[in-house]
Amino acid sequence: xxxxxxxxxxxxxxxxxxxxxxxxxxxxxxxxxxxxxxxxxxxxxxxxxxxxxxxxxxxxxxxxxxxxxxxxxxxxxxxxxxxxxxxxxxxxxxxxxxxxxxxxxxxxxxxxxxxxxxxxxxxxxxxxxxxxxxxxxxxxxxxxxxxxxxxxxxxxxxxxxxxxxxxxxxxxxxxxxxxxxxxxxxxxxxxxxxxxxxxxxxxxxxxxxxxxxxxxxxxxx
Amino acid sequence: xxxxxxxxxxxxxxxxxxxxxxxxxxxxxxxxxxxxxxxxxxxxxxxxxxxxxxxxxxxxxxxxxxxxxxxxxxxxxxxxxxxxxxxxxxxxxxxxxxxxxxxxxxxxxxxxxxxxxxxxxxxxxxxxxxxxxxxxxxxxxxxxxxxxxxxxxxxxxxxxxxxxxxxxxxxxxxxxxxxxxxxxxxxxxxxxxxxxxxxxxxxxxxxxxxxxxxxxxxxxxxxxxxxxxxxxxxxxxxxxxxxxxxxxxxxxxxxxxxxxxxxxxxxxxxxxxxxxxxxxxxxxxxxxxxxxxxxxxxxxxxxxxxxxxxxxxxxxxxxxxxxxxxxxxxxxxxxxxxxxxxxxxxxxxxxxxxxxxxxxxxxxxxxxxxxxxxxxxxxxxxxxxxxxxxxxxxxxxxxxxxxxxxxxxxxxxxxxxxxxxxxxxxxxxxxxxxxxxxxxxxxxxxxxxxxxxxxxxxxxxxxxxxxxxxxxxxxxxxxxxxxxxxxxxxxxxxxx
Numbered sequence: 001x002x003x004x005x006x007x008x009x010x011x012x013x014x015x016x017x018x019x020x021x022x023x024x025x026x027x028x029x030x031x032x033x034x035x036x037x038x039x040x041x042x043x044x045x046x047x048x049x050x051x052x053x054x055x056x057x058x059x060x061x062x063x064x065x066x067x068x069x070x071x072x073x074x075x076x077x078x079x080x081x082x083x084x085x086x087x088x089x090x091x092x093x094x095x096x097x098x099x100x101x102x103x104x105x106x107x108x109x110x111x112x113x114x115x116x117x118x119x120x121x122x123x124x125x126x127x128x129x130x131x132x133x134x135x136x137x138x139x140x141x142x143x144x145x146x147x148x149x150x151x152x153x154x155x156x157x158x159x160x161x162x163x164x165x166x167x168x169x170x171x172x173x174x175x176x177x178x179x180x181x182x183x184x185x186x187x188x189x190x191x192x193x194x195x196x197x198x199x200x201x202x203x204x205x206x207x208x209x210x211x212x213x214x215x216x217x218x219x220x221x
Numbered sequence: 222x223x224x225x226x227x228x229x230x231x232x233x234x235x236x237x238x239x240x241x242x243x244x245x246x247x248x249x250x251x252x253x254x255x256x257x258x259x260x261x262x263x264x265x266x267x268x269x270x271x272x273x274x275x276x277x278x279x280x281x282x283x284x285x286x287x288x289x290x291x292x293x294x295x296x297x298x299x300x301x302x303x304x305x306x307x308x309x310x311x312x313x314x315x316x317x318x319x320x321x322x323x324x325x326x327x328x329x330x331x332x333x334x335x336x337x338x339x340x341x342x343x344x345x346x347x348x349x350x351x352x353x354x355x356x357x358x359x360x361x362x363x364x365x366x367x368x369x370x371x372x373x374x375x376x377x378x379x380x381x382x383x384x385x386x387x388x389x390x391x392x393x394x395x396x397x398x399x400x401x402x403x404x405x406x407x408x409x410x411x412x413x414x415x416x417x418x419x420x421x422x423x424x425x426x427x428x429x430x431x432x433x434x435x436x437x438x439x440x441x442x443x444x445x446x447x448x449x450x451x452x453x454x455x456x457x458x459x460x461x462x463x464x465x466x467x468x469x470x471x472x473x474x475x476x477x478x479x480x481x482x483x484x485x486x487x488x489x490x491x492x493x494x495x496x497x498x499x500x501x502x503x504x505x506x507x508x509x510x511x512x513x514x515x516x517x518x519x520x521x522x523x524x525x526x527x528x529x530x531x532x533x534x535x536x537x538x539x540x541x542x543x544x545x546x547x548x549x550x551x552x553x554x555x556x557x558x559x560x561x562x563x564x565x566x567x568x569x570x571x572x573x574x575x576x577x578x579x580x581x582x583x584x585x586x587x588x589x590x591x592x593x594x595x596x597x598x599x600x601x602x603x604x605x606x607x608x609x610x611x612x613x614x615x616x617x618x619x620x621x622x623x624x625x626x627x628x629x630x631x632x633x634x635x636x637x638x639x640x641x642x643x644x645x646x647x648x649x650x651x652x653x654x655x656x657x658x659x660x661x662x663x664x665x666x667x668x669x670x671x672x673x674x675x676x677x678x679x680x681x682x683x684x685x686x687x688x689x690x691x692x693x694x695x696x697x698x699x700x701x702x703x704x705x706x707x708x709x710x711x712x713x714x715x716x717x
Contacts, residue, residue: 117432120404140397147390156386160393167396174404178352182417185356186396189363193389196366200385203370203378216379 004048008128011045012135015169016104019142019162024096028154029084032075035161039067042169045132049172056172058180063168066187071161071194078198079154082205087152087212100145104138111137120174129173136173140166153201153211157194164190223279225269226286229296230344232262233303237336245329248318252311255332259300259307262339266300269293273709274702280349284418287349289712290705291555295483296346298562299476303339305681306468309570310335312675313468316577322372331371331466338364338472345480350417351488355392355399358448358484361477362388369465369473380464387457388447395444395484401437402488405429423491423713434492438499441488442506448481450536452510459517462529467573470525474532475566479558482539486710493546494716504544508638511537515642518649524572524582527653528565531608534642535561541639542623545630552707553622559699560607560615560692567685568604571597574674574682575657579666584653589662593671598658600682607689609650610643615692 018038025031043060050056091099111118111134118133119125143163147156168186171178201211208215236258244251273279273293280287288296314331317323323331341360348354362385370381407416409425416422426434447454458478462470485503492499514534521527535557542554574597575590576582591598607614620643627636662671673679692699 116430118401118436120401120430120433121408124404144390147386153382160386160389163390163393164396167393167400170397171400174400175407177407178403179417182350182352182356185353189356189359192363193359193385196363197382197385197389200366200370200378200381203373204382207375207378213382216382 004051005128008045008048009131011041011048012131014041015045015135015165016138016142019139019165020097020100022158022162023100023142023146023150023155024093026086027084028079028086028152028158029076031086031155031158032072032079035075035158036068036072038162038165039063039071042165043068045169046172049176053176055180056176059171059183062180062183062187066191067165070191074191074195074198075154075157078202081202082154082211086150086155087210089150089152089155091149096149099149100142103141103145107138107141108134124173132173133170136166136170138166139169142166151212151214153204153213154198156213157197157201160197161190161194222268222272222277223281225265226279226281226288226347228265229262229269230340230347232265232340233258233336233343234340236262237333237340240329240333240336244332245326248325248328251329251332255307255310255336258336259304259339262343263300263304266296266343270297274705276705283415284420285350285353286347287420288347289709290702291483291486291709292346294555294559294702294706295476295479296343298479298559299339299342299346302472302475302562302566305566305570305684306472307335308677309471309573309681310466310468312677313573313577314466317466320580327371330367334364334368335469338368340364342476342480346483349419351399351403351419351422352417354419354484354487355396358395358445358480359389359392361480362392362448365469365473365477368469369461371466371469372464377464380460384457384461387454391444391447391454393444394440394447398437398440398444399488401433401440405433405437419487419491420713424715426491426715427495431496434496435498438489438492438496438502441485442502445481445484445488446506448478449485449540450478450481450510450533451506451540452513452533452537455510455513455533455536458533459526459529462532462569463523463525467525467569467576470528471566471569471573474529474569475562478532478536479562482536482543482558486543487713490543490551490710491714494714497546500544500546502544503540504632504635507537507540507542507544508635509537510534510540511639511642513537515645515649519645522583522585524575524584524587524657525569527584528568528572531568531646532561532565534646535565535608537642538620538623538639541635542626545623545626545632545635547626547630548707548711549622549626550630551710552703553619553626555706555710556622556699556703557616557619559703560619560689563685563688563692564604564607564614564616567600567682567689568608570678570682570685571601571604574600574678577674577678578671579669581666584656586663587657587666588660589658589666590671591658593662593666594673596673596679596683600679600686601658602654603686603689605650605654607693609647611647613690613693615689615696618693618696
């Protein structure tokens with residue numbers, strides 16, 4: 001796996017950059033396309049790791065079907081039904097990029113340095129698994145940031161997808177022997193969750209006239 | 222007998238699929254299939270309940286599916302409330318169609334999702350595989366989102382969105398926790414054990430690195446705690462419980478949040494003997510949940526939101542018992558879980574009956590209903606006194622068990638807080654009962670010709686009221702069941 005270390009690092013870095021773009025692009029359609037690219041990068045990573053662990057080829061195939069094909073299709077379908085302009089976020093470009101960068105740098109450094117805290121075995125503390133875990137956690141928290149800060153409901157779904165990609169990516173290091181059935185169960189749940197969420201968001205759009213979550217103030221206390 | 226595990230969750234699932242296929246064309250067919258499905262499911266669950274609470278452990282597919290006394294108890298509760306809720310739904314939902322709150326053609330969708338929801342909750346009690354447990358717990362959320370937003374008005378859609386997003390994000394944390402547990406166990410299990418099995422993970426809980434344990438416990442508490450309505454992750458609960466159709470509110474509060482507690486028991490309690498900080502964390506969250514719940518109860522005017530916050534308080538009691546980490550504490554937690562399922566479902570069904578007859582749900586708009594709805598009034602008195610923790614009602618017995626457990630476990634402060642919350646609870650419930658059912662009815666209600674609800678609604682309420690009284694007066698009747706369930710919890714915890 002050492003011979004692919006540079007490729008793995010480049011793809012991992014690209015996953016962080018694509019997460020940035022998914023969060024920061026104001027056009028929801030473009031965010032969905034970038035999500036598709038991120039999913040393809042993840043499939044490529046799985047395929048590279050599969051050279052040593054052929055079981056991961058199934059993971060790459062599963063991720064391709066669900067994350068490169070089905071989820072972007074659902075996203076684009078509902079964006080077409082609603083609007084492709086993200087509702088004005090609470091924090092502007094500069095503030096947001098500064099905040100995410102701070103979170104990512106701190107998280108990446110901490111995870112990379114204190115990898116023993118999350119790595120279950122000696123094997124997981126070595127490269128490229130060390131970088132994989134650090135990237136996974138960074139992406140996970142970028143997704144969480146997106147969910148907490150953005151007010152557009154469809155962008156919140158993008159945040160959820162980034163969050164879930166973070167967990168999915170970590171499986172390479174934390175659970176490489178996970179059976180395909182378990183993985184299929186996980187991704188099926190994600191696809192159904194995205195579908196139902198988008199259906200509800202379409203309802204919000206119909207009843208409230210926009211996908212701004214700050215309008216949802218009817219139920220308090 | 223082992224095959225019954227499969228029938229337990231496949232029966233409502235198949236019924237749900239049939240309703241989607243043929244029940245959407247005819248409302249009566251949808252209702253009939255739902256009633257038939259819940260009756261058969263209840264019979265299967267009852268058989269499993271009897272077998273498991275007599276010490277039998279059922280397994281299937283090399284123990285990937287496994288049911289012990291705790292699983293059997295919760296499955297029994299889910300099936301019982303599912304049965305009562307399905308009968309209750311028939312007149313309740315027909316009335317909603319009559320008043321134009323729901324379109325008639327959507328009734329098939331209601332019963333279809335209802336059965337799938339029931340199936341996922343039952344399935345959650347059967348799995349012994351940590352990833353499948355996560356998948357099914359998320360499944361219970363996905364199956365109920367449409368039900369929460371079923372009225373499809375502004376408030377219902379808002380509730381459904383909050384419910385979906387909060388529980389999905391929360392459960393993603395739990396996925397990280399489950400993966401960490403699996404990976405931590407994989408490194409420790411030797412000799413062909415399956416690290417996906419909860420029972421195998423429990424065996425090596427003490428060998429896993431402390432950092433992995435703490436990180437995964439925090440993630441699991443956030444994830445499954447959100448599902449259970451634990452403070453500060455409870456914000457979805459009042460909205461979802463209040464805006465869903467009442468039979469669904471009863472299911473959410475009566476059993477769905479208990480499925481979150483069940484997942485916590487299976488994944489977090491296994492670390493108690495090795496890392497005492499884990500139980501302290503659960504105890505602190507429990508006390509916080511209890512206090513916030515009772516404070517929020519005092520601020521509610523909407524009956525369903527009031528009951529929702531009461532559920533938060535009760536989850537606090539259950540978490541307190543689990544956090545005490547001694548036998549009596551866990552016994553008390555399971556006892557309160559059982560009691561809360563019965564009394565809270567009864568309370569929601571009673572409030573649903575009030576809404577059915579009056580079309581009002583704000584306390585300030587109600588009064589004097591006891592004269593017009595005597596059966597509903599009796600059912601509500603029982604539920605309120607039980608939830609308030611008044612002696613000779615089941616809620617009192619389990620709360621008292623938890624008070625004693627707190628002192629015995631060396632946490633007298635927890636008992637003091639719990640007693641203070643219980644006193645507030647009693648006062649709040651007596652006040653509420655007086656406001657809604659006693660005194661003079663407002664003029665608009667007097668002239669509205671309010672009548673008692675149909676037997677399909679009050680029949681189930683009386684069964685639940687009877688059970689609440691029976692357990693309150695003669696708690697020994699459930700002692701063997703609770704002992705078996707508590708032993709089942711300890712049986713899966715490895716000792717140092």
